[in-house]
Amino acid sequence: MNSRFAVFTVPLLLAAALSSALALANGDDEEPAKPNCPKGQVWDRKSQKCVMQTSSLVPDADRTDYAYRLARDGRYEEALALLDTLKDPNTAKALNYRGYATRKLGRTDEGIGYYLQSVKLDPQYAQVREYLGEAYVIKGRLDLAQEQLQQIKSICGNTCEEYQDLAEAIHDSSKT
Template sequence: MNIRFAALMTPLLLTVAMSGSFALADGDDEAPAKPSCPKGQVLDTRSQRCVKQTSNLVPDEDRTRYAWQLAKDGRYEEALALLDTLKQPNTAKALNYRGYATRKLGRIDEGIGYYLQSVKLDPQYAQVREYLGEAYVIKGRLDLAQEQLQQIKSICGDTRCEEYQDLAEAIDGSSKT
């Protein structure tokens, strides 16, 4: 009886444990879990298995989430390749993550273009405004970065949200150099 109970509970407990890391990854872009699939694969949250990133079984939401995990892990080219497989690539999150990966690859102007497309789709998306502001800081356009900071303050309702604090720190850090 105990063996049967354990056999039934193990997949359930694994699913619960795994779902916690995905809640963080999907939240409003909190620190994503470290990617666990080999290059060229993506995690299918339904089956909890790595599958080829070209598989039609993996929904865009999973692909987008996993691309974010890859980008935050410094695997920018892989993130972009995965974003290229989306059926619906023009979402605020997908464009934000594409902008993030291209910016981190040093293609600042291209990243800004993706950020601006994301802002157009969702003007209340605080994270994309933070990253857009950070790109402006890199370009030396502190005036434009400050505009994004004010937009974030309006979205968050105050200056305590992480996006506001991170962009304020980037602006402050650039003015000290």
């Protein structure tokens, strides 16, 4: 009986461990929740369903992550509205995502302001430095974008996604 248990259990545990390791390697630990909720709702990880964004039961972390998901889906105004519901809007992630949404709405200077606040809170946050660098590219300030690229390199090297994405944005802008 024990050997049968081991035959089935060990491969399952190994598969679970490998899938977790792959998720972390692919950056999925930072990836927002997958479900797309209707406007005015937010994904609640605990209940595993969409709930009204006014619900006090949804923690700031879920709101912040879902706001980023909305922004990545092009739903920038909804993302900003959701970030407005945070009990503590002054976290590095929340400010970064607010900067991302405002930049994508064409309000680049405003976005830069949010990114700079985020950097003050967490200077080692590579993603905010990538987005700040991309904003500088939009403004034509490749010198400042290069500074952010060097900061990212000191944080995670030149093979991390943030470094690669900003390097590509800088390279693409110099071709035009």
